[in-house]
Amino acid sequence: MSLPKVTRPLLRDAAYDRIRHAIVDGTLPPGTPLRDGDLAEQLGLSKAPVRDALRRLTEDGLVDQKPQSYTRVSDVMSPDVLDAREIVRLLHEFAVRAAATTARPEDIAAMRAANDRFAKAIEAGDVEAAIKADDELHDIPVRLAGNAAVAATLDRYTPLLRRLEHARFSSALAWNSVERHTRLIDALEARDTVTAVSVISTIWTDLLEDR
Template sequence: MLPRVPRSLLRDEAYQRIRQAIIDGSLAPGTPLRDADLAGELGLSRAPVRQALLRLAEDGLVVSKPQSYTRVAEFVADDVRDAVRLVRALHELAVREALPRLGPAQITAMRAANERFAAAVAGGEAGTAIEADDELHDIPMHTAGNRAVAATLERYTPLLRRLEYARFSSLPAQRSVQRHEDLIAALEAGDATAAIRITSTIWADLETLLEDS
């Protein structure tokens, strides 16, 4: 007989799927979230869905009042701005720590991710572009090997990606393609000062999206 799927995996699966639906706008801000309805859509029991909603509330993607409501959180500009600044600082740290460990394989992978990003931007494919952008920035983050940085980015980056999906047409995406190229060149050259400066600029650009949020 096959082993049963652990409850923790069901909870994580529910969390990942609901979180992605919130990030990409499938579940719009203010949408009521009923655990029974979500469980039916996901083919799960209500218990892992409830656990997932609690975790999403901790992430700031869901708001809940006991015995009253649970719904997708609205955009709160100040919260997103705080997240942008934290994510920017952590990516700067990751780049600094990764630089001595980055080799040709990582540089090649970043270039490939930026090519996918550029193609998706040209085709207006928001999901593919954001996924490629994540892949590119994840490379120095994982190379750095700082688990505290990785865990904190995992929690706060979705707040930014949610804004990017909602404002994709306003993203300075073409400029981001060039900034990525500049970042990769600086990393390849071992220029920590330039790499950190470019990283800071990349994430600071997201603050401009808050003007319309």
């Protein structure tokens, strides 16, 4: 039995994932110069997949590039982040409006279970687990909305907000999120669309305002 060789696309994806994670968790803070040779050496890769990863991260808004001048980690509060926050907020409001009329008891139970996991992760100081549980909770209204374009757009722009989430969930402000999640779930269970939309709007607005 033999294992297949790691292909170039997989190396490219691995470089992207590792550099992106280092930017999101603050290992590579805003303004850090990104040199493809240095990164390639640290990752044990050639320059080609690293260059491709930096191109993708530039498209994501996590890296700033100016040809023949610099490549660096973008500012946390860049215009791209502000724009992404607005798009993400509006799309989650759309999803919650739909979920308020379609959520079943099992959907509500799944959201409560995700919020429980979120709270336990916060208590344990496990930010990655908290982000995962937060995603699972918010993915339920998105799924119930049944709109592929909404889901795809959120997949595109939510990663740009990860550094804000990482900072928030690393602080005492994370407990505000637990309480807001509970209010959101209660509103959806009661089919109170107005309250549910107001809460979800606050969740995403305060991702910036509560800093």
